[in-house]
Amino acid sequence: MPQLPRGGCWRAVIARARSAVLFAGPRGASGGPGCTRDAPSGAGELRGELDRFGGVSVRLARLDAVHRLDPVAFQRALQAAIQKWRSEGRVAVWLHIPILQSRFIAPAASLGFCFHHAESDSSTLTLWLGEGPSRLPGYATHQVGVAGAVFDENTRKILVVQDRNKLKNMWKFPGGLSEPGEDIGDTAVREVFEETGIKSEFRSLLSIRQQHTHPGAFGKSDMYIICRLKPHSFTINFCQRECLRCEWMDLSDLVKTENTTPITSRVARLLLYGYREGFDKIDLTVEELPAVYTGLFYKIYHKELPDSYKTMTGTD
Ligand SMILES: NC(=O)C1=CN([C@@H]2O[C@H](COP(=O)(O)OP(=O)(O)OC[C@H]3O[C@@H](n4cnc5c(N)ncnc54)[C@H](O)[C@@H]3O)[C@@H](O)[C@H]2O)C=CC1
Numbered sequence: 001m002p003q004l005p006r007g008g009c010w011r012a013v014i015a016r017a018r019s020a021v022l023f024a025g026p027r028g029a030s031g032g033p034g035c036t037r038d039a040p041s042g043a044g045e046l047r048g049e050l051d052r053f054g055g056v057s058v059r060l061a062r063l064d065a066v067h068r069l070d071p072v073a074f075q076r077a078l079q080a081a082i083q084k085w086r087s088e089g090r091v092a093v094w095l096h097i098p099i100l101q102s103r104f105i106a107p108a109a110s111l112g113f114c115f116h117h118a119e120s121d122s123s124t125l126t127l128w129l130g131e132g133p134s135r136l137p138g139y140a141t142h143q144v145g146v147a148g149a150v151f152d153e154n155t156r157k158i159l160v161v162q163d164r165n166k167l168k169n170m171w172k173f174p175g176g177l178s179e180p181g182e183d184i185g186d187t188a189v190r191e192v193f194e195e196t197g198i199k200s201e202f203r204s205l206l207s208i209r210q211q212h213t214h215p216g217a218f219g220k221s222d223m224y225i226i227c228r229l230k231p232h233s234f235t236i237n238f239c240q241r242e243c244l245r246c247e248w249m250d251l252s253d254l255v256k257t258e259n260t261t262p263i264t265s266r267v268a269r270l271l272l273y274g275y276r277e278g279f280d281k282i283d284l285t286v287e288e289l290p291a292v293y294t295g296l297f298y299k300i301y302h303k304e305l306p307d308s309y310k311t312m313t314g315t316d
């Protein structure tokens, strides 16, 4: 199918929706400032929640008797609703479709909706109704992988593995993909334990690599973060499924070996520099701060900031 320009699919929709028969229910119920939610209803009167940007969210899971609704009736109702939302000046429609109601995806797509994202049990489609090209933000752009450089300062040994499923068996730091909602340091400690059996503690963040169109990231970009970890145990019990070899290697041997990846070699040199000159030269340390408005907390990583700077008033 030829690629439509970003605004192309919705311009075609306007034309179709203008000639549509109206199936929508009473008007005005979804108006009003801020976020309002209409009562769930049948597809004969498709309604949604208003968001603060002037878009409408329709959750099919909340429609009455959605399992009995047929795709043709849904398409008519959606077409009528689009016309109504357009006349009310809504800028976008977000359509949330549970996986078991996926028969509604094709009718929505024929009205100009495109996939925004999918989770394991639902998909979200969008239609831009505003002026000009869509201003809706895209979905996730990166996957996050985290490795642990577990360095024992007493012996100058570093924990390294060779992947089982790689074409070339190069030494690298154990690591893997972050889980949703998982802190970077927790991923490093978890992955190191799962792959090598070594218990460790997060000390700092050492490097961030960004690579676009990464082959293992489903067409998205890859963010690969390496953390410095301190070991709490030393007996290796490595995961046979993922690793071919695992050992404590002298840091200077890792710096010298050619049998490693460029990023591992670079971070080994960074660690050697930190070991010789002081880890404060290479460490980004972590602190938890409160988020504004939401009542949540986040982690911030940066070079050590002296306490006198953390508490200074601006007149100091
Ligand atoms: N330059 C380096 O030293 C390396 C960096 N990385 C980075 O590490 C992160 C990913 O780490 P990993 O150890 O690969 O992840 P991981 O440790 O979370 O999981 C890898 C496991 O997922 C499974 N898997 C992955 N794709 C699969 C598929 N298509 N079918 C079936 N099973 C599959 C395999 O069992 C594999 O052992 C990424 O950010 C990547 O860029 C990975 C390898 C080397």
Ligand SMILES: [Mg+2]
Pocket: 174, 175, 176, 177, 191, 195, 242
């Ligand atoms: Mg791994």
